[in-house]
Amino acid sequence: MKLKGFILTLLVVVILNACASTGKDEAKPVKSTDDIKTLVNDYSTKNKNAQNASITSQQLIVTENDGSETSYDLPKGEFFVSIAPYINKTHPCMNHSLTGCQGELANKEFNLYIEDLDGNVIQDEVVSSPSNGFIDLWLQQDKTFQIKIEHDGKMADLKLSTFEGDPTCITTMKLM
16 A cells, blocks of 8 residues: 555656646857857748747747757847838737748838947948848847837837847837
C-alpha cells in the first residue's frame, strides 16, 4: 500500500512539473549586436522564415515551423521599433510581429526625421518601406524622441519613448 502511495505521489509531482513548464527556452544571447540585428532584418524582410517572429522591448521571440520557440536578448542599450505610417488602413499593435504585421504603405519612400528631447538630430534622411510597409529602426534605449514622417505631401509626427515595456509596433502615425 505504501508503494502505491509513493508511486501515485511521484506521478503527481512529475505531472505538475510538466504542467508548470512554459515550453519556452531561456533567452539566448546572440554572439554580437550585428548578429541580432541581421536576424531581425532577415525575418522582417522575409529572407528568413518562421511560424512567427515577434519583438518586445527586451527580446526577439522566434517560433519555428515545428513549434519550437527560442528567445534572444536584444542588444544592450538599444531599442527596436517598427513604424507603419498610413493614410487609410491600420491595425492595433503593441509588440511587432516581424513575420505577420502588414502596413498599408509598402515599398514607398518617406522623409524620416528623428530628434531627441535635447534637440539632437538622430536621423534625417529618405527611407523606404519594404513589402511589409514598416520602417524598422534601432534607437537608443531609455530615451524619448520626436519623429516626423512625410510622404507625398502628407505628414505625421509622434513622440516616441524607448523604455522597457514600450511598444515596438507603431501603427498610429496617420499621414495627413
